Amino acid sequence: MENALWPPGTFLGRLQSSTRERLLSVGVRRSVKEAQVVLREGAQESYVILLDDALVKVTAALVDGRHALLSIRVSGDIIGEISALNETPRTATVTACRPSVVRIVHRNEFxxxxxxxxxxxxxxxxIIADRLRWANRRRIDFTSYSVRVRLARVLWEIAAAYGRRSPRGTVVDIRLTQDEMATLCGAAEITLQKALSGLRADGIVDTGYREIVVRDSAALRSIAGLDPQ
Known part of the structure; x- marks a missing residue:
């Protein structure tokens, strides 16, 4: 597979071609279905997974029974590396958002x-440092900004990283529930619904079955308090 298919910020995208080819030679290729669990929170397993051609969401169980959306991972990313390297239980569940191809690399080989x-x-x-930095920034957002601003920031990050251009705007066709969006924004679901309704009423975003459409990127960035591109 050509490196162009792996975004430069992902694990596979950052590796030199010879190093990447060596790693892929030890991985076992597997196909997974949409909504299939790739890693399960609490499981004791000894392998990492490379996302060859994949889109997955990372969630964790909360004490009240809900599931918090922690992040989204795409082709080229690595998942499960911390628990595999430390030989500790999985800290989150990873679920495929569409039919995907992954590569399993056992701990000893890795x-x-x-x-x-x-x-x-x-x-x-x-990669681990970047993820910790992202988590720290999210905690600061939770304490510093309103839900409307936090939602705008999350929607912009998701659209910029995983959206596709269309005549309607930037389309994010990832199956995300409002409950998952609420936990990602650090808000109650009813509060998230109000903020999302406001963005829809302002013509900034549209929502539909399994998709979010950013219709006005400039307005969304302005609400998010981000500098213009």
């Missing part, structure tokens, strides 16, 4: 690969 390719080990460290 550890041997990292020992033989120090550049890849540094890349893994960089």
């Amino acid at each position: 550890m041997a690969f990292l020992r033989d390719h120090p550049d890849a080990a540094l890349t893994v460290a960089g």
